[in-house]
Amino acid sequence: MAREGARPAYDPAGHDTALRATLQELRTGRWMSMRRLLTETTAWWQWTRRTQVLATAAAGTDVVRTWLEEEPHSVPATVMHARVCVERALRAHREGHPHTLDLWHEAWRASHTATRAAPPDPVPWVCLMALARLDRERQWAEHRVAPPGPMLPPGPWGLLAEADKRDPYNREAHHRMLQFLYEHGTSGRLAEAAGYAHWAADTAPPGSALHLLPLYVRVERYRRSGGRDAALDLHWVAEDATREAQRALYAWFEQTFTAERSLLDLNHVAHALWGALQFTDATRLFEALGPYWTPQPWAYRTPDQGDTAQAVEIFLQARARCRPA
Incomplete structure (x- = not known):
């Protein structure tokens, strides 16, 4: 790490x-x-x-x-x-x-x-x-x-x-x-994308990165909201959000080797587990990332979604919050 x-x-x-x-x-x-x-x-x-x-x-x-x-x-x-x-x-x-x-x-x-x-x-x-x-x-x-x-x-x-x-x-x-x-x-609420993501994840074998697709849709929904509504933070700890994060951990992360995992996927799972308050599990993802990161999805948690400096601060805060666990 x-x-x-x-x-x-x-x-x-x-x-x-x-x-x-x-x-x-x-x-x-x-x-x-x-x-x-x-x-x-x-x-x-x-x-x-x-x-x-x-x-x-x-x-x-x-x-x-x-x-x-x-x-x-x-x-x-x-x-x-x-x-x-x-x-x-x-x-x-x-x-x-x-x-x-x-x-x-x-x-x-x-x-x-x-x-x-x-x-x-x-x-x-x-x-x-x-x-x-x-x-x-x-x-x-x-x-x-x-x-x-x-x-x-x-x-x-x-x-x-x-x-x-x-x-x-x-x-x-x-x-x-x-x-x-x-x-x-056709739906402004990303209903078609969400339905597709769950369909693809449900048909994917263990170890497939398709198990992460619902996490990407959840992040996209938050991005489109602009992250301005504090109430939206609740959807990171909702039961379905926690279930999606755990699925990504067990059906993908635990079934793959380091070389197979993309940095973007690792960041999305770390972000999802941190958001779901699953700090011990999130620490495993931060360890797998090592010295690397990607601006997404962390940038979507900032007031200015194009501000990389703010995004890295969110990443550092999340990593530090998870480490004591």
Whole structure:
């Protein structure tokens, strides 16, 4: 565990030291380390996570384009090109950029190219899932497919099925579906997203990160409230909130190894257990985090949800409160 009072660091690589070294190389414009790392990555959960983190770092550069030009038949380069195009389209969407539509279509073409270049790979389908949220009116037929179960809304279920076929219970694919429902749900109370999160968690096997989806919806509900209503703090200690936190602890945390756990998931479970006053259990999550943290969900507990300095203070207060337990 981080030493007493030590301020945590945000590192997208987290406990993945090989990924951290590759990111350092990437930031200097070199792609050889990225190719080597991806060639050595065999587990789909790790491949999905590493390509996402690398694309986030590479989106503001031409390093992946250079790699693809040097090795036009490289499957990892083709997948990374799709990843980067999707990241750029999503950034443009968030910023209201006038070229969002062009970037969206470019990313869609790159993702479909990747599906053909890498048939067994779930990531190109995850990319298409990520782009689905840009279709605000659900004009594309693939974004309004009938759901696989009752009480679920139409959505990009076919894309999710393709990702699941290649990597069952792929964490990012299901989070992309959740993000789609946040933007496209018909209920302002996040009812569709909540229903989906519980459905996915109920169908997930032990050790799956999908057991955490209800925690993410709970945090999203709090974020949308602005955290201004003190009465909302009660929902962190409500019976269903405590049950969701305990489920995440026993069905996910206790069934996984350090390398498998994302920092964002660890932070959400630590936050949920702390909010539910389960301090002894929360300490285990803080120990697993070690010197790292992520601004979310802690930032949503502050008056200014974009203030990282305030967010880290909330994190430190929570960690200190749990340690004596």
